[in-house]
Amino acid sequence: MVIFRAQAITFCLSRLDFLFLNAGIQPSSGWKDTSSFQAIFNVNLFGVVHGISTFLPTIKATPDSAIVITGSKQGITNPPSNPTYNASKSAVKSIAEHLSYDLKDATTNVHLLVPGWTFTGLSRSNSQSSGEKPAGAWTLEQVANYLVEKMTQNEFYIICPDSEVAEEMDAKRIAWAA
Template identity: 60%
Template sequence: MPSPTAAFRKGANALITGGAGGVGLATAKLCASHSMNLILVDNNSSKLDEAKSAVSSAGAGHVETHNLDVSSIQDWQKLKSHVEEGGKKLDFLHLNAGIGLNGDWTDTGYFHKIFEVNFFGAINGINTFFPHFQDNESEQKAIVITGSKQGITNPPGNPAYNASKSAVKTIAEHLSFDLAKSSPSTSVHLLVPGWTFTGLTAARGVTEKPAGAWAPEQVADYLYQKMGEGKFYAICPDNDVDWETDRKRMTWTMGDVVYERMPQSRWRDEYKEEANKTMEGMKLGAKQAD
């Protein structure tokens, strides 16, 4: 079978949500470098105009932009009707749009808004364009969904965000399993960025890329590398946290269930010393290929 990276090819059609900046725009530039046609979706009209110019300069074929609320299924249906005019179908779908909010256990709106965008934004995209990827046994196609390490290691501090990204991980895994049976030429990938310098970072007052952070283009390049290796999980390191450290943190987190520890034990005072010593001494099995 061809590599999943065969989805990146001249004339193929790519749709990217959250495509006006950050990782979405970096993925769009990656698609443009392969002369793909691009549909950039975002809720920031002014940034979409800038993104269109950037990807056109990077070598993209036809480029169009759409202002869209990913939590609105009506918006998705309108977009589908537009995309399918003339019989067009997607070859690459990156469901990348997401938000991060702060709230507390009394703030119902905080939980609803994060799930509406981070989880149902991805679900709406899958539901809308699933027919473009099912029963596919011909040219290679790919679906990429952006998750988060917080949806895996579950650190304290933002339960709604962590839960939304944990749900995204679960949905991506099921989608991969089901399409592997029905559509062997469609691959699914969970992209999990590490610390990445994006517009959201800048909005918090950080105007220059910190030394420990990756640029969005590094995340897109890593996605391409992992797709080339046939991997489902593209869990990115950064300049502060390497892959081995990520593996140890994820292994410890799963141990909370297996060994019946208290949840989020790595951050509890009674477990901190044990967690640090255990992770320092961990000898894990096969590593990711470099």
């Protein structure tokens, strides 16, 4: 149903300046339940792929346009304990890299937004039921401001630090996972 709505929107659009592809669910998963792999990949990866497929012709035809795809640090640093989510976000990273390469000669810029620990309604755990932002987390506004700053510098990888993990630690984790 979402795909049909997207196709209807593109039919009505003559231009598209900015496309933000943010698809993600993170239920716990394990090796015995392959249905969780399918469900998570259907949203996290194929949500992005369908968005690209649907809107690419319109945004590519729009001068000075931009695509932002939301990834995850877990797709880059690959910490233990959630293989399905990590693999899905690693695939999103790869798709974003390929799209950036494919559009290198176009006027559409592609950016991979990799938020750090961000406090949202989705990221609250039972221990955070009070609704208060943990000290180490970033707000949505901080992530948005960082995104705009790095987009103006035309950076592809926009890896947000947070107040828990410094950029240096992220770099070490990325090097370890490579």
